[in-house]
Amino acid sequence: MDLAGITIIVYLGLVTLVGMYLTKRSTSSDDWAIGGSAMGVWMIAAGIAGTRIGGAGTYGVAGDTMNTGIWNMWYGVNSFLALALVGIFFAIPYRRLRLVTVGELFVKRYGTYRNARLTSLCVQTEYLIVNILEPLLIGIIISAVFGINREVGIMIGALVIVSATALSGIRGASSTNIIHVVVVTLGFLAVAILAGAELGGISGIREKVDVALETSGRDSASWWSFVGMGWFPIIAMGFSAVIHTPAASVYVNYSSSARSEKLIIPAFLLAGVLAAIMPFLASIIGVEAVARYGADSGLTSYATITQIATDTGPIIGGIALAAVLAALISSGGPILLSSATLFVNDWIPGSREFTPTKKLRSYRITAVIYGLFAGALACVLPITSVLQLLLLGFAMVVPPAIAIGFIFYWRKTTEVAVFWGIATGYGLGLLAWAANTWVLHMENDVAAYFTTLVPLVVIPVVSLMTQTPENEGESVDAFYKALKTPVP
Numbered sequence: 001m002d003l004a005g006i007t008i009i010v011y012l013g014l015v016t017l018v019g020m021y022l023t024k025r026s027t028s029s030d031d032w033a034i035g036g037s038a039m040g041v042w043m044i045a046a047g048i049a050g051t052r053i054g055g056a057g058t059y060g061v062a063g064d065t066m067n068t069g070i071w072n073m074w075y076g077v078n079s080f081l082a083l084a085l086v087g088i089f090f091a092i093p094y095r096r097l098r099l100v101t102v103g104e105l106f107v108k109r110y111g112t113y114r115n116a117r118l119t120s121l122c123v124q125t126e127y128l129i130v131n132i133l134e135p136l137l138i139g140i141i142i143s144a145v146f147g148i149n150r151e152v153g154i155m156i157g158a159l160v161i162v163s164a165t166a167l168s169g170i171r172g173a174s175s176t177n178i179i180h181v182v183v184v185t186l187g188f189l190a191v192a193i194l195a196g197a198e199l200g201g202i203s204g205i206r207e208k209v210d211v212a213l214e215t216s217g218r219d220s221a222s223w224w225s226f227v228g229m230g231w232f233p234i235i236a237m238g239f240s241a242v243i244h245t246p247a248a249s250v251y252v253n254y255s256s257s258a259r260s261e262k263l264i265i266p267a268f269l270l271a272g273v274l275a276a277i278m279p280f281l282a283s284i285i286g287v288e289a290v291a292r293y294g295a296d297s298g299l300t301s302y303a304t305i306t307q308i309a310t311d312t313g314p315i316i317g318g319i320a321l322a323a324v325l326a327a328l329i330s331s332g333g334p335i336l337l338s339s340a341t342l343f344v345n346d347w348i349p350g351s352r353e354f355t356p357t358k359k360l361r362s363y364r365i366t367a368v369i370y371g372l373f374a375g376a377l378a379c380v381l382p383i384t385s386v387l388q389l390l391l392l393g394f395a396m397v398v399p400p401a402i403a404i405g406f407i408f409y410w411r412k413t414t415e416v417a418v419f420w421g422i423a424t425g426y427g428l429g430l431l432a433w434a435a436n437t438w439v440l441h442m443e444n445d446v447a448a449y450f451t452t453l454v455p456l457v458v459i460p461v462v463s464l465m466t467q468t469p470e471n472e473g474e475s476v477d478a479f480y481k482a483l484k485t486p487v488p
Helices: 003-025 029-037 041-068 070-089 091-096 104-110 114-146 150-198 201-216 231-243 249-257 261-293 300-312 314-347 356-380 386-395 398-409 415-440 446-465 474-483
Strands: none
Touching: 003 114, 003 314, 041 070, 041 114, 041 150, 041 249, 041 261, 041 300, 041 314, 041 386, 070 091, 070 231, 070 261, 091 249, 091 261, 091 474, 104 114, 104 398, 104 415, 104 474, 114 150, 114 300, 114 314, 114 356, 114 386, 114 398, 114 415, 150 201, 150 261, 150 300, 150 314, 150 356, 201 261, 231 386, 231 398, 231 446, 249 314, 261 300, 300 314, 314 356, 386 415, 386 446, 398 415, 398 446, 415 446
16 A cells, blocks of 8 residues: 555544544534534634535546636635625624524524425535535545545545534534645645646646647637636636525534624635635646646546646655545535535424434434435446536525525515525526436536526516515514624
């Protein structure tokens, strides 16, 4: 076994042990889901950044850069904008409403559950994709390094994520994410610098990439352009990667986990900076991989990213691979946690009356079943682009995010309008994706346009058409008063 393999084993072992140690810090459902509302800036920022980086911000960006060019760096810009959006406009209201899941917002505002369950469906669509992608990429790395069956590697990845999450909860995930984020950043930075030096610096890399692109029959000018794919997919990436974020329930968990309201905006902005750095580094490594190995495509590009890490040197390669695994675990853990809290709170009858101990047990059991099921799906599904699949998941969450924005900042928003805005946006987006995938065989960027523009029109129009006395009154006044009342 080489040094890279030893590094992976040691790192995964340490992560698991840390998660087991932190088990005793999560003694109730509130500790597990929102860290007992006692977390500081750095822990929150690391947790949020780790969640955002994940497989998409590392392997996804690097692999898609190999395939389509440096325009994928836009994901870094979008990561900052997404977290800044949540931090400035949504996180404090989430905390003031004392939310654990995003679906609870609709119950507090309207007293009905259908929009909560509809939103949960949208968010779970994204989270299922994430829970599939993270063990998939872990499996690709493990199989490439150790020479074992990819499916076995995927299930090992699922087990690691499940064990770290089910045991420690959000506090444990955030604590280990501080380590993850540091290792990811330093590991990728080291690979980018050392590999770049071996390839002859910027001029040498540019020359080698141009040769590789010409050999594969690709347009060099388009590949090197930040708008090489055109503004249509760039805008679509912005729609899905940015606008969906307020409805990502994991950020509700982090918003409610802060020990003080004044820490929330700095934590989200810091997380945005950290989350923006990684896609840029990953894209640079993708460029260097093309220069070194040629312009590969499909899932093989992800194996190539592993190869450039190990070829850079045994020590730095091991660190870089541990860094990627750190990113995958740091993203997969909180997402799995949020998936479990969403399912228990929104779909299990009577769960809101569970005792804290029973709810904690339900969270953990759900996380284990959900995580292993997602790992099994990762073994059998045909996946060619990690980033594009994740952007599809993001797009499906845009409708409830837009609805939340209307509820927070436009009092006249009605329950009926929210329902039809979310339902039509989600349904038409999913239909557009299906049509493009199985009938038209086109890129799926158009799905984000449906999920964004449809609710932007439907919600205000239907709200103006459905104004009722029930949309005013004491309960409505109490809701908007809570939005303006800081939590001690």
